[in-house]
Amino acid sequence: MQMLSRRSLVQSFLAVGSVTLAGVRSASAQRFDWLARLLVGASGAPPVDLTFIPSVQGAESIVPEVAKPIEPDACYIELYLESIRLAKARRFATRFHGVAYSFVTLAREGDARAQLAAISKPDKLAELDRGAIDKVIVVSKQMMGPTAYRGGPVLLQFGLFSVKSGNLLSPVLDYVTRVSSAAGNSYVGAIKPFLPLIAEGMDLIAGQREDTALEVGVDTAIDLKTGSVSAIVDLPRGSFNIDKLTLDKDRKLLLDGKPIDAGYAVFSFRPSAEKSDYGEIPELRDRYAAIQSALRGGKLKDAQDALAAFRLAAIASPDLIPADASKLVEKTTQKVRTAFPPGGVGDVSGPRPKAETLSEIQLYE
Numbered sequence: 001m002q003m004l005s006r007r008s009l010v011q012s013f014l015a016v017g018s019v020t021l022a023g024v025r026s027a028s029a030q031r032f033d034w035l036a037r038l039l040v041g042a043s044g045a046p047p048v049d050l051t052f053i054p055s056v057q058g059a060e061s062i063v064p065e066v067a068k069p070i071e072p073d074a075c076y077i078e079l080y081l082e083s084i085r086l087a088k089a090r091r092f093a094t095r096f097h098g099v100a101y102s103f104v105t106l107a108r109e110g111d112a113r114a115q116l117a118a119i120s121k122p123d124k125l126a127e128l129d130r131g132a133i134d135k136v137i138v139v140s141k142q143m144m145g146p147t148a149y150r151g152g153p154v155l156l157q158f159g160l161f162s163v164k165s166g167n168l169l170s171p172v173l174d175y176v177t178r179v180s181s182a183a184g185n186s187y188v189g190a191i192k193p194f195l196p197l198i199a200e201g202m203d204l205i206a207g208q209r210e211d212t213a214l215e216v217g218v219d220t221a222i223d224l225k226t227g228s229v230s231a232i233v234d235l236p237r238g239s240f241n242i243d244k245l246t247l248d249k250d251r252k253l254l255l256d257g258k259p260i261d262a263g264y265a266v267f268s269f270r271p272s273a274e275k276s277d278y279g280e281i282p283e284l285r286d287r288y289a290a291i292q293s294a295l296r297g298g299k300l301k302d303a304q305d306a307l308a309a310f311r312l313a314a315i316a317s318p319d320l321i322p323a324d325a326s327k328l329v330e331k332t333t334q335k336v337r338t339a340f341p342p343g344g345v346g347d348v349s350g351p352r353p354k355a356e357t358l359s360e361i362q363l364y365e
Contacts, residue, residue, distance in 0.1 A: 050217070050218070050233065052218045052230070056247055062249060063270070066229055066268055068227060070269075072151030077270065079270075082140055083252055083265075088234075093130075099119065102118045103156070105155040107152045111318055118143045119180040121177050122139050145275075146275040148319055155222075158217065159217040160217070160232075160265045162215060164210075164211040172201060176201030188318070189282065226271070230267055233260065235262050244256040275324065281319050284314060284328075287310040288361075291335075291336065310332055314328050
C-alpha cells in the first residue's frame, strides 16, 4: 500500500478544503469536539435521544460470524457497516452521497489506547438521488480490519451522513475518503499520523448545515463478550419496543416483522481468528526481510541474529495475538533450520531460497 507523505497530504488538504490545520489538537480532543457536531450540529436541530440497540435479537442467524466468543488476547475484532436507510436526505433537491464515519478506541498492549478512524463512501452510497431515500441499502462494508482485542470496553463513535453533491463538499469528501483509504483500517501505527486530517475533514463537512444531514449517530462504550449486531434508529428512545427489532435475510432492519419507517444504520463487531494483513506490520516485515537476505547470502550467523530480532519483535508486537506471534516465530525458525541443516552451510545443495515477503509465509494454512 503506497503511503503519501504527511506534508503532501496537508498541502493537498489545504488546497482542496481551504482549511487551516495550524495548532492541530490531539486525537482525543478532536474526538470530543467531533461529538458535539455529530449528534447536534450536523443535523441543525435540537438534540434527539436516538435509539441505540447494542444487540439486535436473533441477528447471529443472519450474520453468523458474530456468534463466536470474544476473549482478550485470543482473537481480533472487526467492525462492519451492514445496512442503512437514509431519511433526512429528502431535504436535498439534488443528488447526494451517503457517508459512514467510525472512530474506535480500544486497549493496546504496552502502548496508549489504539485509535482507528474510517470514512467510507461505498459505491452503493455514492451519487444517490431522491429515488433512493426510501430504499434500504445493504452495504456489508468493513470499517475496521482485524485488530487485536486486549480486553476492556470498546469505545465507538459512529455517524451516518447524507452530504449534498456537486458543491465544495464533494471534493473535500473525496479527499478525506482517500486519506482514510491510504491510512488503512487495521494497522494502528499506519493510521495514527492521519487522524488529525480525518477529524478536521469531517469537522468541516459536518459544519456545513445546509449541505449535510446527520442521519443517525452514537457515541458509546461496548463491552464485548461475543460478537454483536447493533443498530441506531432515528426514533426517540422508548418510542417502540426494541425487543421487536430483527434482521431479515438481507440484513435489513424489521420492527415486529415489518420494514421500519425511519432512518437507521446496522453495524456489527465480528471476532476473527486471523489477521490477514500481518505482513504489513512494519517492524516484522523489515526484520523478516533481514532473515531472507541472510538466507539468500548463505550467512548462518546473520540469519541467526536476524531470527532472534524477529522473534523478539513478534512476541512484543501489540498487533498480533500471542497464538499468531508464536506460530509466526515457529514457521520462520523452521525456514532457517531448513536452509541451514546440521553440518553447516557446506551441506546445503541447490539454489538459495528465493526472495519472499512476510505475507507469503502462509501463517493461516
